[in-house]
Amino acid sequence: MSRLPVLLVTRELPSLAQKRLQGLTNVQVRQHNSIDVIGRQQLLEEVKGADGIICLLSDKIDTEFLQAAGSSLKVVSTVSVGYDHVDTKALKQHGGVKLGYTPNVLTDATADTTVLLALMASRRAKEALDIVSSGNGGGFSLSRGLGTQFTGKTLGIVGFGRIGCATAERLVGFGFGSVLYSGSRPNEERAQPLGAEYVPFDRLLGESDLVCICCPLNDKTKGMFNKSAFEKMKRSAILVNTARGAIVNQDDLLEALNKKQIAHAALDVTVPEPLPADHPLVHHPHCTVLPHIGSATEETRNAMGNLAIDNALAGIFGEPLKAEVRL
Numbered sequence: 001m002s003r004l005p006v007l008l009v010t011r012e013l014p015s016l017a018q019k020r021l022q023g024l025t026n027v028q029v030r031q032h033n034s035i036d037v038i039g040r041q042q043l044l045e046e047v048k049g050a051d052g053i054i055c056l057l058s059d060k061i062d063t064e065f066l067q068a069a070g071s072s073l074k075v076v077s078t079v080s081v082g083y084d085h086v087d088t089k090a091l092k093q094h095g096g097v098k099l100g101y102t103p104n105v106l107t108d109a110t111a112d113t114t115v116l117l118a119l120m121a122s123r124r125a126k127e128a129l130d131i132v133s134s135g136n137g138g139g140f141s142l143s144r145g146l147g148t149q150f151t152g153k154t155l156g157i158v159g160f161g162r163i164g165c166a167t168a169e170r171l172v173g174f175g176f177g178s179v180l181y182s183g184s185r186p187n188e189e190r191a192q193p194l195g196a197e198y199v200p201f202d203r204l205l206g207e208s209d210l211v212c213i214c215c216p217l218n219d220k221t222k223g224m225f226n227k228s229a230f231e232k233m234k235r236s237a238i239l240v241n242t243a244r245g246a247i248v249n250q251d252d253l254l255e256a257l258n259k260k261q262i263a264h265a266a267l268d269v270t271v272p273e274p275l276p277a278d279h280p281l282v283h284h285p286h287c288t289v290l291p292h293i294g295s296a297t298e299e300t301r302n303a304m305g306n307l308a309i310d311n312a313l314a315g316i317f318g319e320p321l322k323a324e325v326r327l
């Protein structure tokens, strides 16, 4: 009797996707049945002989991993749109293993989170919440904790792909006077209805009141928000990052906040994740930190889980993936 293909799943999936996974009869599911990250050694052990893997952004897919998997591996299906945790060169060299990912389904949720952080920062929500929880607050005050509003200001979006565009589309509703964007290439079709202008990164930094990082992490974007970038930004500027933590140099950010070179940073993504509770950015009154919840809605996480299952099954059975990264 021929064996069923093995599908390794490195995490418990969101409830509906998990139910579907448990009902699969055409593969043998080998799962790390926990909401916690699988340990590296366990991952290397469990992947042996697998035909497909459903992984997360916390699982490093590199040469060591691929060697541990062996020649049976046909597909790596990540439950994320970002795939900077995957060594795509190594994957290409490993006998044509396909890479599935989850674009589109998380665009709205992630753009919503970017708006949430932008509003929290501009209206100084962290300080306001601290006033309430410390019991030191009064009620209404005409002059305490005043924030700024977006009316007539300049919005800067770094990375005008799916999430960057969806973020700009939401934020124009708050009355921004102009929208600038930068990235690897212009996106006229989506930019035109918003009146968004494609500008060099330095101009975006110098003119924007709110800068939203929506680009992927790669060799070009790693650490692009550094000392020199912060020096070019307005002292009143707000920086929001819902992309990847490593795009921002956190030491330089801390210095910029301490020197009041920018007004506020709001981060959904950090290095490491989670950021230790005693990290100075966590306690900085002008820095808001969330634990990478950009796509964390019931609807989106189940859609991501389902798409990852679709991609994994397609890869295992030699069919076209619903969403494949062209390597």
Ligand code: DGY
Binding pocket: 057, 079, 080, 081, 082, 083, 106, 243, 294, 295
């Ligand atoms: C992704 O998909 O890359 C996000 O960071 C998690 O939703």
